[in-house]
Amino acid sequence: MAVSRETLALLIDPIAEAMGLKLWGIEYFARGKTTLLRVYIDRDDGIGIGDCERLSRQLGSVLDVEDPILGEYTLEVSSPGLDRPLYSxxxxxxxxxxxxxxxxxxxxxxxxxxxxxxxxxxxxxxxxxxxxxxxxxxxxxxxxxxxxxxx
Missing domain, CATH: 2.30.30.100 (SH3 type barrels.)
Known part of the structure; x- marks a missing residue:
């Protein structure tokens, strides 16, 4: 886990923005032998599962090429939900x-x-x-x- 959340945000934010989405926050931590990268996205009119799937595919491709995460990782993309975490x-x-x-x-x-x-x-x-x-x-x-x- 050598890369920081800030570095990941710099990579993820422009991709989300190009898709009309807002990067709400990132959780990045070790979970067993792998790393979990959880990306929360939002939009004024709400987020659907299709939005999460599209961004997940885009991010997966970019992360594979840029390779900022050492070792195996799991990527999750979701809405922050009603009980949304606050990051800023x-x-x-x-x-x-x-x-x-x-x-x-x-x-x-x-x-x-x-x-x-x-x-x-x-x-x-x-x-x-x-x-x-x-x-x-x-x-x-x-x-x-x-x-x-x-x-």
Whole structure:
């Protein structure tokens, strides 16, 4: 796993964009003896399985030629779904007012997991309201976050 997510994004984003799709995020990690490359795509009018299949075929061909991933890998392309992961400050800004699950890189007040209303995104920080307490978390301190869907 020598290549970074940023390098993969630079390779994947133009391909997705040329197909009228938006690269939402990338997950890239070892899973057993192989590597998993999970690519999330989105579009204003939604994503269908056909979109995922088309991008998967295109990416598979490009990745085979460019060969940025050492060893065997599995490529998955999907929609981020209703419980979508959040990868950028711009994405967080789109979900102000929504409930999110947040996991920090390091414990804060003896815990790493928080669930609450995303109140604001300010100067690279996330403002989260949990049980009537307002927390300010630096974006760089967040390991992962997901939107909690409302039904």
């Amino acid at each position: 400050l711009t994405q967080y800004s789109e979900y102000v007012g929504e409930t999110i699950d947040l996991k920090l890189r390091f414990p804060f007040e003896e815990r790493r997991k928080f669930k609450g209303e995303l109140k604001a995104v300010e100067s690279g920080d996330i403002v989260l309201v949990v049980d009537d307490h307002e927390y300010l978390f630096p974006f760089d301190g967040i390991e992962k976050a997901r939107v909690v869907p409302r039904f």
